[in-house]
Amino acid sequence: MSDAKLQGVLSALSPVARQLNALPSNQPGRDANCVKLNTNENPFPLPMMVMQSALAALERHYLYPEDDNLSLRDAAANAYGLSQDQVIAGNGSSELLGLIYRAFLDPGDSVAMISPGFSFNRKLAMLQGARLLEIEWGESYSLPIEQLLLGPARDAKFILLANPNNPTGTFVPVDEIDRFVAQSDQLIVVDEAYVDFAPDDALRLVDRHSNLLILRTFSKGFAAAGIRVGFGFGHPELIERLRNLQNVFNMNVIGHAVGISILSHRADYHENHKYIKHERHRTTTALSQLGFSVIPSHTNFLLARxxxxxxxxxxxxxxxRQNVLVAVFPDSGLENYIRVSIGTRTQMDAFLSAARDIISGSMKTQS
Ligand SMILES: Cc1ncc(COP(=O)(O)O)c(C=O)c1O
Incomplete structure (x- = not known):
């Protein structure tokens, strides 16, 4: 295609598609040997039974996956004490987030997120031509309830918070969320992507509030980011509205098999979660000794000043430059922070050793 033709084609892009060029990337160049601590994966092997289910599913490669993710939704409903019609399954929870945006937002509408929050929401709002109202966390990362109930978020079509939150790693007690959802008449979306590393979860609130949606993923706690398995839990009517918007065959046969298998082998991950929490503690202490100031984390990452x-x-x-990847954020107030995922002991040692080298190198240049 000649350049003139390409320019003609590109000029047909919608204003939204053009605007998306402006999004910053959080992923510096990647090589196979890098210590990848920038996207909060869980770099451990799947339990053997889960792995076997994935391999067995490959034999069904020529068949379309089950329609409407029925067996997976059934398995999740059983595992979490809900009914199948309270469960939607997604190709990762980011697919489900996208569905919520599409379901509720017209161009010009507003959505509110407690901020700093998961930056992907900025892109989703932009895609809908919607305004993302970023409402600051309250004192010590508490819920800014007054702001949410009485401030500009009143006009938002829905309100999002991640608990535990990304990128701060902080956690709001579930009772606080319960009180807030009870007082609000708006849809509240609680994104529990990191809940497997936290002291509590909000699933018990699903039967209590029809204005609540909870999102989960197997990307973080269950080492399946590449397989793409996520869930949404909520009132059957809300869930049905979202399912109506879903692509046919939104997940694949491997995602279905792995999802079902993880649901029945969740106990096999206890050691993994214990290990990650231990490494989180060890890395927090080591970073503090190096002069970083680390926000206490309830996730598989640390936000460190x-x-x-x-x-x-x-x-x-x-x-x-030392082959260790971490994330940074464009948000005002986060300029002096890095976010470091918690990986294996070897990865964390490599990260800490690089940090020590960098500090001693910068001290030499100062002296
Ligand atoms: C808060 C939060 N929600 C959702 C996601 C998306 O997870 P998934 O891999 O299920 O799409 C992430 C991933 O980083 C996240 O940090």
Whole structure:
């Protein structure tokens, strides 16, 4: 295609598609040997039984997957004490987030997110031509309930919060969420992507509130980010509205098999969760000794304020030169922070050793 033709084609892009060029990327270049601590994966093998279910599913490669994810939804309903019509299954929870945006937002509408929050929501709002109202967390990362009930979020079609939250790693007690959802007449979406590393979860609220949707994923707690399995739980009518918008065959046969198998082998992950929490504690202590200030985390990552003198981007670039990838954020107030996923002990040692090298290198240049 000649360039003139290409320019003609590109000029037909919708204003939204053009605007999306402006989104920052959180993923510096990647090589196979890098220590990848920038997207909060869980770098451990799947339990053997789960792996076997994936391999067995491959034999069904020529068949379309089951329609409407029936068996997977059934398995999730049984595992979590809900009915099948309270469950939607997605190709990762990000698919389900996207469905919620499509279901509720017209161009010009508003959606509110407690902020800083999961940055993908900015893209989703942009795709709908909607305004994302970012409402700051309250004191010590508590729910800003007054703001939400009486401030500009009143006009939002729905309100989102992640609990535990990304990127802060902080956790709001479930009772606080319960009280807030009870007082609100808006849809509240609680994204529990990191709940497997947290002290509590909000699933018991699903039967109590018809204005609540809970999202879960197997990407973080269950080491299946590449397989893409996510769930939404809520009132059957809400869930049905979302299912109506879903692509046919939105998941594949491997996702179905792995999802069902994980649901019946959840206990096999206890050691993994214990390990990650232990490494989280060890890394927090080590980083504090190096002059970082770490926000106590209830997730599989840490948000750490870097030592004075350099900012988060400088640290990200310096670590990348040592083949260690971490995330930084464009949000105002987060310029001096890096987010580090918790991986294996070897990965965390590599990260800490790179951090020590960087600090001693920068001390040499200062002296
Ligand atoms: C808060 C939050 N929600 C949802 C997701 C998306 O997860 P999934 O892999 O299920 O699409 C992420 C991934 O980083 C996340 O941090």
């Amino acid at each position: 870097v030592p004075p003198a350099q900012d988060g981007k400088w640290w990200q670039a310096s670590l990348a």
